[in-house]
Each structure stands twice: as structure tokens, then as C-alpha cells.
Amino acid sequence: MDISQFIRTVPDFPKTGIQFKDVTTLLQNGPAFKYIIDGWKDRYLDKKIDAIVGADARGFIFASALAYALELPLALVRKKGKLPHTTISESYELEYGTDTLEMHIDALNKGDRVILVDDLLATGGTMSAAVKLIEKLGAEVVEITCVVELPLLKGREKLAGHAIHTLVEYMVH
């Protein structure tokens, strides 16, 4: 299945010049969404995975369905201030300023082998901070898996040394 046909490009969002890759049109297609999740399920079924980690907020959508499909624990990486229990945090640079991600201190167990899931790999800033949080908890990122990749933004360089799996590439900034 060519899933790129279900991804919509919205010009000038969130600002002029950005060609935003909108996965809501993909989510609105039940068989396409199932195709993605089932593909990942097959990919990770025999990899001795202990938990799925999803990034706030679109990453939750893909991570959650995968966790359900594999009957595995789901752990959340959230934006600052959203998690109620004791957290660890990691800040990363945005184009202007910084952002902070958090995980609960008991979100994962030491030695857990995890898959980190998001909808989009762009600069790798979010994924890099998420990897640091997971590793602070003593867990291991077996693979980072995203639906869409924007290779020109060089996320793979920022995440060098980590296995990365993506389904659709777009040569846009």
C-alpha cells in the first residue's frame, strides 16, 4: 500500500514556506492506519520488546495502537507540566527558544527494550530528547519508528548511532 496517497500537504503551516505533512487524512482511513500498525507489529513481534514509547501528542496515536496490537506497556513522553507524578526532564532547542519534554520516573524499567514512536522525523530534536529520557531511565531504544521522514532536515545525523525506521520520505524543509 502506498500510504503517501493518504498524507495531505498543507502549505504555509504553521508558518509561511513550510509544507506541512498532515497525517489526519491518513488516520481517517481505517485500512491505511491498520496497514501501518500491522506492519510495525510484524516488524517488532519477535524483537523482545518490553514497551512502546509515544511522543506528545500525535506520537500517542501511533504508539498507542502499536502497544495495543503487541499487548505491551505504553509509556508517554510529554510536554512540560502535563505529567502528574515525579518526572525527569530534557530540554532541546527549537528555532526560537527551547522546549522541555518529561517522562515519569517509573515510566520504564531498567533494561527495558523499547520502540520510540512518532508521526514525523524532521530535525530529530524531539526524538533526541526522548531518547535521552529513555536512557536516563536505564532503558534501551531498540528502534525509532516514524511514519514520515523529512531527510533534508537531517534528523538521522542528530540521532546517529540509533536504528531508525520510516515509511514515507518527503524532500521538503
Next chain:
Amino acid sequence: MDISQFIRTVPDFPKTGIQFKDVTTLLQNGPAFKYIIDGWKDRYLDKKIDAIVGADARGFIFASALAYALELPLALVRKKGKLPHTTISESYELEYGTDTLEMHIDALNKGDRVILVDDLLATGGTMSAAVKLIEKLGAEVVEITCVVELPLLKGREKLAGHAIHTLVEYMVH
């Protein structure tokens, strides 16, 4: 399965006096999460449902797995400014000020029968705004389904006339 055993109470979050019901500990239990989703799947399988609607952001987690389980379209209700395409919006009152939710104008089809999913039913403010958005698009909310309900906050009064299904009740404010 008594799923309340997997839900953690965090005192004084997000502010003093609130007993926050934390579902992250539930999500970290693969069989418990699967139990919830499979229960909903059985409940809605023969109800001629056309789409699942999830509310930003924890609602995405439960809605997404249900959409996958039923192989149905997933539509998103998001906080203002997050959706890239043309939206409709609905504001609702918070304790201090207002908040605004949005849906894409093409998130649902006219006549769609939908299930609206969130983690928590409290005052019903979010769910009420989400129902209005769904109905503006010409779709019908067959049932509102949440994991946790706080009956003392009277969400059912605000949502009078709508079918509501919840799994665990807590008599806290």
C-alpha cells in the same frame, strides 16, 4: 478485571486539593489496556459505527487503539492552532477563562455515527464542546465513552440527552 487498581491518584495536581486520576500507570500495563480496548470493541462492533473521535491529548491514546481494533477512521478534536487544514471551532468555559477546541472541516462525513472517546469525564466541558463540533459537521454521537468518571463534577448533567459509558467512578472533586 478491576481496572481501578491500575489508576494512580496523585494528590494536589495540577493544584492543591485536586486528587488527580493518573492513567499512565494503567497504560503501562499491557493486559489492562487491552482489556479496556477489547471491551469497547465488543460493545461497539455491531453498532454500525462509522468513526472514532478522540480528544487532545490523552483521549488520542484510547481512541486510536479503539479505531485500530475496529478498523475505523479516527478523527481528532484538537486544541486551538494544532490542526493545519481549515477548521471549525468551539470555545468552552474553564474555571478561569476559556479554551477552544477545533476539528478539521473534513474530519467526518455527514451522517456518520461516531463514538467520542476520552480518558476522563469530569465537568463535561471538553466533551460538550467536542459533541458540538461533531454535530456541526453533521455527524451523530452514538455514545461518549471514557475510562474514568468523577460524578460529583456533574458531567452527565452538562451532556444530558447523550449516552455515556464509563468504567470507573471516583467520588472526588
